[in-house]
Amino acid sequence: MSNVTTALDIIASKAPGFKADVAIVLGSGLGGVVDAIRDAIKIDYKDLPGFPVPTVHGHGGQLVLGQIGSVSVAVMQGRAHYYEHARSDLMAEPLETLRDLGADQLILTNAAGSLLPDATPGNLMLITDHISMFGPNPLIGYRGDDRFVGMDVPYDPQIGSGLHAAASELGIKLFEGTYCWCTGPSFETPAEIKMLKVLGADAVGMSTVPECILARRLGFKVAGVSNITNMAAGMSATPLSHEQTLEMSKEGSANLIRILVHYFSRSA
Ligand code: HPA
Numbered sequence: 001m002s003n004v005t006t007a008l009d010i011i012a013s014k015a016p017g018f019k020a021d022v023a024i025v026l027g028s029g030l031g032g033v034v035d036a037i038r039d040a041i042k043i044d045y046k047d048l049p050g051f052p053v054p055t056v057h058g059h060g061g062q063l064v065l066g067q068i069g070s071v072s073v074a075v076m077q078g079r080a081h082y083y084e085h086a087r088s089d090l091m092a093e094p095l096e097t098l099r100d101l102g103a104d105q106l107i108l109t110n111a112a113g114s115l116l117p118d119a120t121p122g123n124l125m126l127i128t129d130h131i132s133m134f135g136p137n138p139l140i141g142y143r144g145d146d147r148f149v150g151m152d153v154p155y156d157p158q159i160g161s162g163l164h165a166a167a168s169e170l171g172i173k174l175f176e177g178t179y180c181w182c183t184g185p186s187f188e189t190p191a192e193i194k195m196l197k198v199l200g201a202d203a204v205g206m207s208t209v210p211e212c213i214l215a216r217r218l219g220f221k222v223a224g225v226s227n228i229t230n231m232a233a234g235m236s237a238t239p240l241s242h243e244q245t246l247e248m249s250k251e252g253s254a255n256l257i258r259i260l261v262h263y264f265s266r267s268a
Contacts, residue, residue, distance in 0.1 A: 007048040007097045015041045015065050020074035023098035023220070024260070025091075027110035027207060028056065028242075029249025030227060031077050036261050037066035045078070050093030052080030057242065063094075069265035074098050081207050082135045083185040088210040089138040095211065099218045105159060106215045109256065111245045112179065112205035112226035113187070115197050115235070119175040119228050122251035124167070124259070126160055127224030130209045131180040131201055138210040139217060149217045156221035163223060166263040172255045177202025179226055181209035190234025204232050225259075227252035 011018065018041070026033055034040065045051035045061045054061045060077035067073065076098075080090035098106070112125070119125055139147045160176075167174035180196050182188055184206035188196070196204060203226045215222050229248040230240055238244065 005049065007050050007093070008100055010043065010048055011063070011065070011097070011101065014043055018065050018101065019072060020065070020098060020101040020103040021072045022105045022107060022264070023095075023103035024073055024075045024107045025079050025109065025211060026060070026075060026077050027079065027227065029111055029229070029246045030109050030253050030256065031060045032253050033257050033260060034064045034075055034077055036068055036257055037064055037073060037075065038068070040064050040066040048097075050097065052090045052094070054078040054080065055084050056081065057246070068261055071264040073264070074101050074103055079207060079211070082183050082210060083206060088136050089214065091211045092138065092214050095214050095218055095220070099220065104220060105156070106220040106222050107159070107260070108208045108211055108222065108224040110205045110208045110224070110226050111229045111249050112203040113230045113232035113240070114203055114228045115193060115232050116175060116177060116202050117235075119203070121228055121230055121248045123173060123175055123228045124252050124256055125175040125177055125203050125226040125228060126163055127155055127179045127208070127226060128160065128176045129178045130154060130212060131178060131199060132209040132213070135181060135183040135210070138214050146217060149213060151213070151216065154212050154216060154222065155224055159221060159223040162263055162266065163225065163259060166266055167259050170258055170262055172259060174259070179208060179224060180204045182206060187240040188233045193232040193234050203228065225256060227256055
């Protein structure tokens with residue numbers, strides 16, 4: 001037996017017998033989702049080998065285990081981004097840990113800029129597809145044929161329709177569209193946004209796509225929701241900044257919490 005302590009060992013000691021149904025990754029300004037978790041057990045990433053300690057303001061850095069409705073959830077409050085360490089595979093070990101806890105669904109959330117004129121700040125967008133061309137694929141360097149992950153259905157239509165149903169029962173508009181991953185950390189230019197529009201992007205952000213690719217290799221069913229915090233560069237007069245992202249995340253975040261809680265109580 002190996003005497004290396006893993007994240008799973010630590011979790012087993014702090015939350016004996018805990019099994020997850022669903023894993024969730026929370027993006028900038030979305031940490032409030034954890035307030036909806038009952039019997040929450042919180043473990044700092046710094047105590048979990050392989051978990052990335054976030055360097056971004058607004059990203060909590062805790063794994064939270066507990067229940068929403070009757071669903072057992074493992075929630076990552078905060079993530080690692082490619083732009084922090086120039087590595088796109090930093091979420092590989094945490095996602096493996098979440099899978100080993102039993103989760104087979106993964107809900108990825110993020111803050112994003114909108115290219116859809118009607119999806120204004122405060123709105124939410126279900127991610128139905130993505131564009132990943134600007135940063136390295138997180139599976140580069142993996143060995144084995146399972147690195148050739150099929151990405152023809154990156155986001156699970158069944159979870160998507162469950163989230164749509166939950167949103168419409170609550171009277172919350174849920175847009176849908178294609179999310180484009182740009183590496184950041186600088187925001188895009190107006191010319192880049194015009195180009196991305198031609199390429200088919202509906203929202204733009206700095207995360208989620210590498211996690212979706214890693215998660216599909218691990219067999220997760222994946223869903224993604226963008227919290228629209230701003231119109232993409234050149235589409236509004238408001239200058240883009242991280243402070244604005246955090247400030248504008250509040251309305252969408254409150255609605256996303258309501259949708260998730262309702263989704264989990266519906267799927268019980
Ligand atoms: N671009 C990239 N990432 C973002 C944006 C944006 O406009 N808004 C929030 N995250």
